[in-house]
Amino acid sequence: MALHKDEIALDVQDLHKHFGGIKAVDGCSLQFPKGKISGLIGPNGSGKTTTFNLLTGVTAPDSGKILYNGENLAGLKPYKIFRKGITRTFQITRIYREMTTFENMLSVAGLSIPEREVRQRAEELMDFVNLTGLRDEYGGNLSYGQQKLLEFSRALMTDPDLILLDEPAAGVNRTLLVELLKHIHELQEQGKTIIIVEHDMNVIMNHCEKIFVMDYGVKIAEGLPEEIQANKQVIEAYFGHT
């Protein structure tokens, strides 16, 4: 069960976050395995997105540790965490609507490579997600799925080691989803660690190697897909405490 230190990409220890009286994350400990696709699931309001926000610095935790390469990231500003090689996408895509696709790609900061290489990289990534044809289109004019792809490829601009995807399947049609998942697997093959929050159980069960289940701000289960499917507590959390 317990992973060796070197096998852990992100080690979350006893994370707490309260909003007023609501305990959004209430003592959560998660160990995401390195080089694998992990899934983070749970019913609505179970604290998944808050956890994502805590991991990427969008909100600061009240207490707890987030260890990454032996360093505690808890409480760091988002741009600092980003520059350590952790990027993310959002449940509702966040792109710059008044910048072109290409400008969106180039807006990423903290790259220590020359401008020419940055541009080349952006071109490659747009090609990777088939957005080259929309290079000079304003972000606001892209379809929802295209915006998702843009956000996804932008998250790859820095060649990050850890990628957090918040509901990549939501609002995306089948064809695009297949493509997106293909890209995700390609990234994994390159040795990257991927964490997905997702409602679509097909995506989670068929593509994740390890699954964490949250409810009421705590982890209630973790394991392989088949283990989770058989877990009584999980079923109860999803289908009601009868």
Add this chain to the structure above:
Amino acid sequence: MIVKSMQVLITVLAVAGMLLPGTAWAEHRGDDTVLVGGALARTGRYAEPAGRFYNSITMYVDQLNARGGLLGHKVVLRLLDDKSDKQTSIKLFEKLITSDKVDIILGPYSSGITDAVANVTERYKMPFIAHGAASSVIWQRGRKYIFNIIDIAENYQKGAMHLAKEIGVKRIAIIGEDSLFPRMSRKGAEMWAKRLGIEVVLAENYATRKQGDYTALLQKAKSRRAQAIFSNSYFADASAQIRQMRELGINMMMFASTVGPGLPRFAKDLGPTAEYVLGFSQWEPVMALGHPGMGKFIADYKARYGGKPNYHAGQTWAMMQVVESTVIKTGSFDNVKMRDTFATIKVRTIIGTYKVNDIGINNHDGLTFQIQDGQRVIIWPPRLAQAKPRLPMPKWSDR
């Protein structure tokens, strides 16, 4: 019973006495000093001329104390900052009179503020000389406790208008800031123009805020074929106007401003552009005027502040001279008695004789000067002129 009632009555009277604005007994100040107070613009748009008032007042009080003060009392000066704001000034004078209980008050700068403050001083029967106000309307409201010392606003363009007549100007534009004093000097200019048979083709005021571009107004004057511009203006507006006339190549036979050119910075900052501009002055530090005490005042001022006093400094010094003479003649600080002395006394000041008429206006004659070779030179009235007027102004292209 009767004794008890008397005690109550006395207590009530005493308390009432403390609450009421009392100045008659203020000279019984514990520390044997006399409090002279007022509010002046230390900040805000009037701060420059009012700063010269401040210089003269502080220097006068220092010299006064050195020669023994007023009626044997040391003079303590309390000058507050009205921020060039009417409402602030009203509040400060109210405070000076009712809570600080000043013995003598000194007037503020600008006609607008003086007019507002006069309502307060009138109510408390505190007399003062409005050394910072030249609008005659202030004395047309039946007030009894305010006295004029300087030439009234209506006469600021009198000399320039006579000179315009002499050089054959027939059509003029009168422009000015939209506030009390420039409006009064506009009224005077219109009156003098009418009297001298000069046609006013444009008479317009501009927003007080506006310190920038007068192109449209100047073009308007030009398109109506005005031959001279009479500008009832302060520094910022007057300097912008003459500069823009040059920028636009607008040629006039004369440009006469009221207050702006009198400030030393005008000729210095504008350089050759300021040449030939006419301005009005209540007084100039020129010995030829022949008023007693001028030489010493000019020398003292120069030694203390570096630079000659201008007319703002001069008229304030004259005001202080009248105040001192009035207190000595009255023999007390009783405000009502002082008022009667102000109304009747005749004092020879450094700017001329102070002697007011029955509504409180002094018959002071102002001077019209022209900037010639970077200096202010008196050119009107003729009997006091230091040099011949250089008019009409040459065309910009011929300079």
Add this chain to the structure above:
Amino acid sequence: MEKSEVRSIYLLAGFLVFAYALPFAVGVWTDSIFYDRQWLADLATVALSGLMQGGVYAMFAVGLTLIFGVMRVINVAHGELVVLGAYLTWVMFNMPEWLGIDVYVDPLLSMVVSLPLAFLLGYGIQKLLLNAVVGGPELTPLLITFGIGISLVNIVEWIFTTDYHTIPYEPDAIHLTASIAVGKNKVISFGMAFLISMSVYIFLKVARLGKAIRATAQNADVAMVCGINIYSIYMITFGLGAALAAAGGTLVSIQFGFNPETGLQYTVVAFAIIILGGRGNFIGALIGALMLGVIENLIAFMVPNGSAMVEIAAYGLMICTLLIRPRGLMGAKEG
């Protein structure tokens, strides 16, 4: 575009046409229009001068709109920064004389020193006073800039007194035709304003830092998760805004008189412009500035007592824009 959006832009355009036609109508009505060559030349001179004035206004407005666009902070001290720029220029202009050297520092050249100084001041203000409160309640940064403005006025007053100053720079006329002239300093100012605002525009469009500033303006949250240190962007933006204001101050100093209290009117003008052009929009600020400059002059030229009404132009445009189309000509939609 939504239907109501299209309608509001037409309404605003219609209103602007009306606003420009109004002074002409009043002019006809009051007989202040003469139908001759001379008058037309005067009108051309006036409109041209309004355009030039607009160029100076643009300097204040682009800085203000940049600061607002990136931080949603209304910088009430903007006019005071303009005046500070004017004083810096004036000090450098006179410095050799005070030191007894017989040369003078060209006011435009002095920008080489005054703009970096203003940038550092803005940078420092943001770092020390504003970074902590950006993103919180909007009133807090507003009150802080208000306090900064008052402090600046008092400091400048304390050092330089309230005397008015001006710099006699290139005072002569350029005659375009026999009867249409424009001040040399106005043309130089306009050229400078054009050059500076275009440089800033290109910087924002092309440079990587410029892109980061635009990214932060569009969405600070996204910018942060894209690795942009928004706090350092904020400091750079405020510095840039302050430098632009100071550049405007230099242009003011070579044309007009100024004293420590002059700033307020320029804050009002800049504010009206960015409302008209669209808060946070750079090009909108440029267009708004030119439009205000011209309409102010048209009113002053043709309406009787129009010079007393120029304030109405600024406030009127501002209020009507807020009523008809709150996002202005080119601003992003709220929310």
